[in-house]
Amino acid sequence: DTAVSQTPKYLVTQMGNDKSIKCEQNLGHDTMYWYKQDSKKFLKIMFSYNNKELIINETVPNRFSPKSPDKAHLNLHINSLELGDSAVYFCASSKGQGYYGYTFGSGTRLTVV
Amino acid sequence: QKEVEQDPGPLSVPEGAIVSLNCTYSNSAFQYFMWYRQYSRKGPELLMYTYSSGNKEDGRFTAQVDKSSKYISLFIRDSQPSDSATYLCAMMTGGGNKLTFGTGTQLKVEL
Numbered sequence: 001d002t003a004v005s006q007t008p009k010y011l012v013t014q015m016g017n018d019k020s021i022k023c024e025q026n027l028g029h030d031t032m033y034w035y036k037q038d039s040k041k042f043l044k045i046m047f048s049y050n051n052k053e054l055i056i057n058e059t060v061p062n063r064f065s066p067k068s069p070d071k072a073h074l075n076l077h078i079n080s081l082e083l084g085d086s087a088v089y090f091c092a093s094s095k096g097q098g099y100y101g102y103t104f105g106s107g108t109r110l111t112v113v
Numbered sequence: 114q115k116e117v118e119q120d121p122g123p124l125s126v127p128e129g130a131i132v133s134l135n136c137t138y139s140n141s142a143f144q145y146f147m148w149y150r151q152y153s154r155k156g157p158e159l160l161m162y163t164y165s166s167g168n169k170e171d172g173r174f175t176a177q178v179d180k181s182s183k184y185i186s187l188f189i190r191d192s193q194p195s196d197s198a199t200y201l202c203a204m205m206t207g208g209g210n211k212l213t214f215g216t217g218t219q220l221k222v223e224l
Contacts, residue, residue, distance in 0.1 A: 004156075031210065040121075041199055043157070043214040056211055090156055097209025099145050099164070104156035
């Protein structure tokens with residue numbers, strides 16, 4: 001049973017398109033996150049949701065819009081994709097404030113051409 | 114300058130060696146410290162977490178935190194080829210909710 005699952009695993013799309021990435025966790029965690037990993041492997045937080053409520057929005061362009069329909073799901077919609085959006089996007093979840101660590105999904109590799 | 118600095122490597126060691134991986138940080142409010150391992154094309158997986166200063170051991174892995182020096186370390190004893198991966202340090206303030214990562218150190222353990 002996959003604990004944090006993301007779809008799709010790979011996404012290749014043209015500049016200007018709109019795309020969505022979905023994330024689901026079956027761990028019973030109440031906090032979910034989106035992280036972006038660049039080509040140098042640097043992981044940077046984008047958003048954090050606790051019980052469907054946005055608690056962190058880390059200076060991300062407003063072309064990125066997260067949505068949490070319930071505490072087990074967190075989706076990421078990206079409008080007007082740009083070349084610089086190419087990266088690996090990771091969803092993660094944690095119990096409470098995450099003091100004991102996060103569980104990450106396997107990532108969505110987004111390539112904008 | 115990043116809040117958390119980590120030597121990117123690559124670090125290449127022979128099988129059986131003791132590996133030392135390190136991070137320095139600038140934010141004195143960090144209280145929770147973690148190490149993640151990331152295999153190629155996979156998500157990071159949590160190896161160890163510690164709170165405040167001190168040591169923690171788990172099998173072949175030992176994590177050390179020195180808050181006075183703003184320095185954390187991960188030691189791997191009897192390293193194996195299966196330990197070849199990128200190791201990411203991460204830390205969090207007492208307020209929680211935001212894990213800040215280092216840039217990762219790529220480790221290769223050779224036969």
